[in-house]
Amino acid sequence: MTSSNTQGVTVAIAGAGLAGLCLAQRLVRAGIDVHVYEGDSGPFVRRQGYRITVDADGLGALRASLPDQLYELALAVGGEPGGSFRFTNSRLRDAFTLTFKAAEDGERQMDRQTLRSILLMGLDERVHYGRAAVGVERGDADQMVLRFADGSSVSASIVVAADGIGSALRRQIAPGANPVDSGMAGIYGRTPLLQAGRSVLPEVLDNSGVLALGDEPGRAFFFTTMRFRQAPQQAFARLAPSRPAPAGDDYVMWGLVLRQQEAPLGVRTDPQRLRELAARLASGYHPLVHRLIESADDDTTILSTFAIGQRPDAWPLPRATVVGDAIHAMPPFGAHGGNTALRDAALLGGKLVDAHLHGRSVESAIAAYQTEMPSYAFKAVDTAAAMMRRLTGSGRVQRMVMTRLLPSLHRVTVPEPSIIRA
Numbered sequence: 001m002t003s004s005n006t007q008g009v010t011v012a013i014a015g016a017g018l019a020g021l022c023l024a025q026r027l028v029r030a031g032i033d034v035h036v037y038e039g040d041s042g043p044f045v046r047r048q049g050y051r052i053t054v055d056a057d058g059l060g061a062l063r064a065s066l067p068d069q070l071y072e073l074a075l076a077v078g079g080e081p082g083g084s085f086r087f088t089n090s091r092l093r094d095a096f097t098l099t100f101k102a103a104e105d106g107e108r109q110m111d112r113q114t115l116r117s118i119l120l121m122g123l124d125e126r127v128h129y130g131r132a133a134v135g136v137e138r139g140d141a142d143q144m145v146l147r148f149a150d151g152s153s154v155s156a157s158i159v160v161a162a163d164g165i166g167s168a169l170r171r172q173i174a175p176g177a178n179p180v181d182s183g184m185a186g187i188y189g190r191t192p193l194l195q196a197g198r199s200v201l202p203e204v205l206d207n208s209g210v211l212a213l214g215d216e217p218g219r220a221f222f223f224t225t226m227r228f229r230q231a232p233q234q235a236f237a238r239l240a241p242s243r244p245a246p247a248g249d250d251y252v253m254w255g256l257v258l259r260q261q262e263a264p265l266g267v268r269t270d271p272q273r274l275r276e277l278a279a280r281l282a283s284g285y286h287p288l289v290h291r292l293i294e295s296a297d298d299d300t301t302i303l304s305t306f307a308i309g310q311r312p313d314a315w316p317l318p319r320a321t322v323v324g325d326a327i328h329a330m331p332p333f334g335a336h337g338g339n340t341a342l343r344d345a346a347l348l349g350g351k352l353v354d355a356h357l358h359g360r361s362v363e364s365a366i367a368a369y370q371t372e373m374p375s376y377a378f379k380a381v382d383t384a385a386a387m388m389r390r391l392t393g394s395g396r397v398q399r400m401v402m403t404r405l406l407p408s409l410h411r412v413t414v415p416e417p418s419i420i421r422a
Contacts, residue, residue, distance in 0.1 A: 012146045012156035014133035019324030019341035020162030021119035026065040026349030039132030050253040051226040053335035055107045061346035076235040079109035083207035092286040092414040095406035134168045159320040167326035176313030179329040182306040186255040187278045189296035193250040217394040223254035271301040306331040318363040328377040333387040336380035
């Protein structure tokens with residue numbers, strides 16, 4: 001292979017998260033030889049988040065990358081499009097509400113593990129587990145060498161770092177882009193939607209996410225429902241009968257925002273102690289918030305620190321690049337992270353496929369991606385970081401408006417005590 005065309009090109013992707021797998025799907029469809037190397041010992045040995053809000057950008061990326069049948073499956077098991085998102089005070093009284101269109105390309109929830117199961121389909125022989133990437137360097141001729149923690153390595157024409165916020169490759173591929181710690185964190189949990197045959201949420205919140213601001217700076221609680229449009233067992237039986245369906249019980253995903261110093265190191269990996277900490281820090285919140293915390297699934301409560309991605313200073317390896325959280329980590333405010341990662345995969349995949357089809361160099365395809373990606377990705381980073389600062393900062397006037405003035409103008413959203421409905 002020469003640098004002037006992509007015949008015989010091989011791609012090594014470090015990381016089997018959403019962005020890495022979405023990119024692999026796009027390349028495989030075009031006949032490009034791609035392999036994905038994942039540090040975990042298997043596809044679901046650890047929980048990688050609960051659900052994501054997929055918007056038009058995310059859906060467009062999935063539509064461009066997946067075979068039609070798999071895209072149909074993703075829509076089938078996603079939530080209903082549309083709905084709303086409420087900003088409330090700690091007693092769940094509305095400050096204001098955002099409403100989303102109920103259209104096929106409209107925003108909806110998707111379970112992250114179910115979506116990952118779909119993205120893995122057709123890649124069984126191309127995803128290699130227990131291969132944690134630790135470095136990348138130029139090899140012979142037009143090859144790159146991807147090195148692993150076990151001392152092994154592989155050569156490929158292109159290396160893509162999709163290995164998340166803790167990327168081991170970022171410093172070499174995108175100097176200056178290491179994320180900055182925001183000082184904030186989130187305790188996340190998953191609570192069954194139905195308890196004793198009844199919904200844990202009142203009807204008014206059936207298709208509405210909530211961000212409830214605390215009375216003091218640095219505190220917020222958010223939750224949203226993951227209702228599968230079609231049970232995964234049914235959808236997989238119809239559209240992917242050869243694959244086992246993941247579990248598909250509806251649930252409420254919630255998170256408590258806190259300052260990192262409020263979570264002692266000894267608590268951070270203990271689900272029970274994290275739930276106890278969440279309950280204590282949310283002591284002034286509506287009883288529904290406490291019900292969500294107290295009835296969360298065992299062992300599903302985790303703590304995640306929030307980081308803010310930085311623009312790279314340079315791209316010194318013309319045949320290597322970065323996608324997703326590995327390059328533009330952002331706080332979870334505004335639901336931009338997952339969608340931006342999927343958008344990266346579709347953009348880079350499209351550039352490489354176009355080069356493959358028209359005999360253009362892979363270097364030019366990667367350079368075009370690296371020119372276009374920062375404009376939308378770091379706009380999303382800046383937006384998420386600004387929203388985090390506004391909603392958790394110490395501005396007294398803004399907090400008073402959001403937690404007292406605006407809620408006083410609205411009727412009670414969730415009566416106290418909230419009653420679990422049949």
